[in-house]
Amino acid sequence: MASEAGEGSTAGMDDYETLISTTDVELLKRAWRNEKAAPEILRFETSLIQRIRGQIQLMEENIEEFAGSGIDPLTVSLYQMDLDRTQYLFRSYLRIRLQKIEKYMFHISKNPEVQSRLSEQEKGFARRCADDMERHLEESVLSKLPDNYQDIVKQSIISEESDMIPEPQLDSFVVCKSRRFLGPFQLDGSDELLEMKPDELCIIHYKSIRERVQEGDIDLV
Amino acid sequence: MAGQSDPQLSLFSAEEVEFIAEDEMVEIVPNLRMDALNFVCGDFGPFFPQLATQVPLWLAVALKKRGKCTIRPPQWMSVEKLTQVLEAERDSQRVFEQLPFHYVEISRLLFDHARDDIPDVYMVRSLIEDIRDVRFHKVETNLESLNERAFALKINNLSAMEVNIVRPFVGRALQAFYKHDSPDLIPDQDRVSDRRPQVANNATRRHLRR
Numbered sequence A: 001m002a003s004e005a006g007e008g009s010t011a012g013m014d015d016y017e018t019l020i021s022t023t024d025v026e027l028l029k030r031a032w033r034n035e036k037a038a039p040e041i042l043r044f045e046t047s048l049i050q051r052i053r054g055q056i057q058l059m060e061e062n063i064e065e066f067a068g069s070g071i072d073p074l075t076v077s078l079y080q081m082d083l084d085r086t087q088y089l090f091r092s093y094l095r096i097r098l099q100k101i102e103k104y105m106f107h108i109s110k111n112p113e114v115q116s117r118l119s120e121q122e123k124g125f126a127r128r129c130a131d132d133m134e135r136h137l138e139e140s141v142l143s144k145l146p147d148n149y150q151d152i153v154k155q156s157i158i159s160e161e162s163d164m165i166p167e168p169q170l171d172s173f174v175v176c177k178s179r180r181f182l183g184p185f186q187l188d189g190s191d192e193l194l195e196m197k198p199d200e201l202c203i204i205h206y207k208s209i210r211e212r213v214q215e216g217d218i219d220l221v
Numbered sequence B: 001m002a003g004q005s006d007p008q009l010s011l012f013s014a015e016e017v018e019f020i021a022e023d024e025m026v027e028i029v030p031n032l033r034m035d036a037l038n039f040v041c042g043d044f045g046p047f048f049p050q051l052a053t054q055v056p057l058w059l060a061v062a063l064k065k066r067g068k069c070t071i072r073p074p075q076w077m078s079v080e081k082l083t084q085v086l087e088a089e090r091d092s093q094r095v096f097e098q099l100p101f102h103y104v105e106i107s108r109l110l111f112d113h114a115r116d117d118i119p120d121v122y123m124v125r126s127l128i129e130d131i132r133d134v135r136f137h138k139v140e141t142n143l144e145s146l147n148e149r150a151f152a153l154k155i156n157n158l159s160a161m162e163v164n165i166v167r168p169f170v171g172r173a174l175q176a177f178y179k180h181d182s183p184d185l186i187p188d189q190d191r192v193s194d195r196r197p198q199v200a201n202n203a204t205r206r207h208l209r210r
Helices: A013-021 A024-037 A046-069 A073-103 A105-109 A120-140 A206-215 B014-021 B057-065 B079-091 B103-113 B121-144 B160-180 B189-194
Strands: A173-178 A182-186 A193-196 A201-205 A218-220 B025-030 B037-039 B042-044 B053-056 B069-072 B152-155
Touching (some): A024 A073, A073 A105, A073 A120, A073 B057, B014 B103, B014 B160, B053 B057, B057 B069, B103 B121, B103 B160, B121 B160
Antiparallel strands (some): A173 A201, A173 A218, B025 B069, B037 B042
């Protein structure tokens, strides 16, 4: 029942082996940790979530069968514990993303690149959130302000850009660990080069390691 | 319910760090016969009486609570090893000893649920508490030496719980340094006398420990 992430056809040899031996739950845990620690919303792991959802459903059905068929209650309760743990990760992953969407809803609606990182349902949620919030602010506050200040994203009509949108703080510091040797790369905002060995803890600007987190080379802790 | 921890305190709550630690493998000796368990997170067993096997910590604790196994404490949790680690920690000002990333959580769970499986449990417990104190004190003193804008900080061998406790402070401190110590800021001429003399800290600019 522990199915593996078997799409390793394009990866190198030892990456392939890592993929073969990593369970979906391990991948979900990694995605959950990264999502929790990252200041911005990361790319939605569509296929992973789909697989996990399928496995959870299968497991739920199995447990019902077990409970009915007289398998000893110890085993049933252990299966239930495993299911609970997986469900916790699954739900927490989705919720942390929803939290970020709520926080940055206007930023997301103005930013197609960020939108591409959401799942279809999340996009719908973000849109509805932004619409509702806009309507609420207009009705309760903005329509009562003087004419020049009624825009929802600009402080006043003389602002050149939308300066009232909260944006994720990409230069906050995060703790991270590399999974393999990373050759010297440039840190954002400085000329210094940094290299990372596997399993070395590093506190660094999120901006500097953004792409590597997406690619899976660095894990946030 | 998968509630979210308060991000103001720390990104991960202590319980969440423990949750992550519960997936670490430990060795158990079951006292019952059980078929293989095909969990979502992996396959374990089959279990035979008196035959040691590796399972995740959460499973070991669950079985232990029901009296179905004994847990073998990991290698590093012996009085000799821990005394060595404690000596080494006390000897050095900046270096942290190599300990399992989740040593705090693992030892806590084992003390709570498998006390009778640990030889010299009181000694082990007090050693681990001393190690925690010494390490944390070291973290604090080393953090005091942060006095300029750093782009990255490397800390070796810190454990998960220590990282989690220190994270909000270090994050905000580094952020503040970054913002206020920026070379783009025009220094205010009148306030030059306020500034503390910057100690020339060339080598330690990027590394917390060498």
